[in-house]
Amino acid sequence: MQKIFSIAIDGPAGAGKSTVARAAAQALGAMYLDTGAMYRTVGLYFLRKNLLENPDEIARRVDGVSVQVKFEGGAQHMLLENEDVTEAIRTPEASMAASAVGAVPEVRAYLVRLQQETAKGISIVMDGRDIGTKVLPNATLKLYLTATAEVRALRRYAELREKGETPAFHSVLDDIVERDYNDMHRAASPLQRAEDAHLLDTSNMTLKQALDAVVQLAREAIGA
Ligand code: DC
16 A cells, blocks of 8 residues: 655745645545635625624634535535635635735634644545645645746636636736735745755746656655
8 A cells, every 4th residue: 555645845926736636646645635726715704794894803713713625526625604715705805815814823724723633534636825834834845836927827817717707917917926925025934945845947848747747756656
């Protein structure tokens, strides 16, 4: 039997982390956990309560927010107070809300605990901002995926258009730049490359090329 392994994939918004992580998990027979979806779920809760401007109140209340991850037919579903919010968390407002609540240390402590519990005893690929630095510091393989802000904004723009939305490109780019700034400059676990993470710049790669590179590195690290 193959030994248990964990793969940590970090990087800024739109670098291709979730697409690559999901496909790599499938290729390697591991579970995939999208931790951004968990921050989005908590973000949506406090967005709905109109409390995003109030980090003290977020810190006080977060332990009482019911966040559950469910896997149905291989897909990750997010439940917020038992409501399936898998679709509702994919709006630009929920992205910004996730980035805002992600700056609150109590939110991070709450979600990191959930993430580490989920990873216990299984092979897993996890993506996020602090997986290699905080959540899985002993991961079998750590990767830092990035790309220029323009390339990442183009990818997000194409995703939104595919869903039937008609955003202005400059607003998608502005959101990416603002979220990069928030995620990299917050005091609590800012987005940074772990010292021992492989850097993969996907600006001039197709996602298939990025996936092949990740699976190759993973097979070497796992010894498969
Ligand atoms: O990966 P994503 O774009 O769905 O993440 C949404 C936001 O959640 C991101 O801007 C920052 C926050 N986040 C975080 O702080 N830590 C993580 N491990 C994952 C996401």
